[in-house]
Amino acid sequence: MSRSRIVIVGAGFAGYQAARTLSRKYRGVAEVVLVNPNDYFLYLPLLPEVSAGVLEPRRVSVSLAGTLRGVRLVLGEVDGVDLASRKITYVDPEGEARELGYDRLVLTVGSVNKLLPIPGVAEHAHGFRGMPEALYLRDHISRQIAMAASSDDPAERDARCTFVVVGAGYTGTEVAAHGKLFTDSLARQHRRAGNGLPGDKQPRWMLLDVAPRVLPGLDERLSKTAHRVLAKRGVDVRTGTSVKEATSEGVLLDDGEFVRTESLIWCVGVRPDPLVEEMGLPSEKGRLCVDEYLQVPDHPEVFACGDAAAVPDLTKPGEYTPMTAQHAVRQGKVVARNVAASLGTGERRPYKHHDMGFTVDLGGVQAAANPLGVPLSGPVANAVMRGYHLASLPGNRVRVAADWLLDAVLPRQAVQLGLVRSWSVPLESASPEVASHPYEPRGGSSGTASSA
Structure with a gap:
């Protein structure tokens, strides 16, 4: 007899x-099949x-x-689920359009950039949810500084810097x-x-947010530390401020300043x-409703966790767990246990986890942690942060540590590879982990990105 098949959609923290x-x-x-657009797990916290x-x-x-080991990898972007x-x-x-049957389905599709109805943002801003966006930003930053250095126009230098x-x-x-x-x-x-850059x-x-402080969702002590480090470094932090309109020449702030x-780097949040x-299943603010066992009501063969699932927070009755990597990792472990239990192996258990604290990487030797x-x-805090990331990484630990050591003693490399162009990373995309084609934008992108 053929084995049951467990299909996991998405290789983010929860799916991986x-x-x-x-x-x-x-x-x-059972046979375990992992469907993901890329053949890698992206450790998002180190993407900056x-x-x-x-x-x-x-x-x-x-x-x-x-x-x-023992997991069958299928490369592809899932665009539909036939529950019946x-x-x-x-x-x-x-x-090529393909289909895949399942006996148990685990949805861990994650999240995408959160958009707001602000004129010009979709056309002129870039997000920060996947590797293509990070590679584009690195090239873009290097290019702007180089072009500013070669310009004789003070206004152009200011804009590019x-x-x-x-x-x-x-x-x-x-x-x-x-x-x-x-x-x-x-x-x-x-x-x-x-x-040419003057001495x-x-x-x-500039770092903008409508909230009254940076890191509004974290402990206030972390917020104060981050604000102090950023201000000392020269970052213009403006709380209670946001963008009213974006154009090809710049941004209009809601206080009237242009x-x-x-x-324009869009890090407003995720959806x-x-x-x-x-x-078409019950959802809560776009997140699929599940019970404390991470199962979808009325569909016991379907499980969901991570950013895409509204998981009841048993430590805070009436609330849902926040969309963080910490919860996603632990939910991934619990959902694996519960899926196995649904196939007759082991016993299921509800998801319950107390936050263990957070770390915020502020660059150099600076960080904030609790x-x-x-x-x-x-x-x-920096040592704690790096130790936590090395412990959490499922691979490449020695290589990451080596890069940190080299960065401490050598200057940054400023070469522009030019592999990811502006139109490859539209802000409005259902697949930020995959670079888009200029004639076949992913996720229904409605605008043209700003020129590179």
Whole structure:
């Protein structure tokens, strides 16, 4: 008799951990199939270091085939779920439409950039959810500093040396912190080479958020530390402020100020993958409703977790778990156990987890952390942060540590590879992990991105 088939859709934190747990603890229970657009697991927390030239892209890209023994990898983007026939439909990397049957389905499709109805943002901003966007941003930053150094027009230099980050959450704060160090390093290199940037001209970074403080969703002590480090570094942090309109020449702030810039980086937040709403099942703010066992009501063969699922928070009755990697990893382990239990192996258990604290990478030797509620800052927090990431990485640990060591003693590399163009990373995309084709935009992108 053929074995049952477990299909996991998405190899983010939740999906990867579910596949890993099934392959290690429940091998032989069923055939495990992982469907994902790429053949790697992306360790998102270190992506800002890729965009700032600290880490090479493959350091944060962990091979699925190399680390998930016994898991069948299927490359493709899932575009539909047929609950009645128990099958998914997907498009493979060469554009072929295919389908795959399942006995158990685990939806861990994650999230995409969160858009707001602000004129011009979809056309002129770029997000930060996948490797293509990080690679584009690294090239873009290097290009802007180089073009500013070769310009004789002070207004053009100012615009190219101005970088506006919208959203002072976890991602936006780290992008701004690392970005400022990166552009300062690039500016020094151009000055030493005799290129045009005046000695008193420093790249300008702005970090905007409508919230009253940076990192509004985290402990206030982390917020104060991050704000202090950013301000000392020269980042213009503006809380209670956002963008009213974006144009090809810059951004209009809601306080009436117009900022000339060639760089609008959108880190406002995320929303669940659109596939969830297309299924027509009960949802909560775009997240698929599940019970405490991570099962979809009325569909016991379907499980969901991670950013795409509204998981009841048993530590805070009446609330749902936040969309964080910490919860996604632990939900992945629990969903693997519960899927195996549904096939007759082991016992299921409800998902319950108390936050263990957070770390925020502020670049250089600076960080903020509160492990087990203990507030830390500076080099000590940086050591805790790096230790946590090395422990959490399922691969490439030695390579990451080596890159950190090299960054501490060598100048940043400023070469532009030019592999990802502006039109490849539209803000409005259901697949930020895959670079788009100019004539076949993914996710229904409605606007043209700003020129590279």
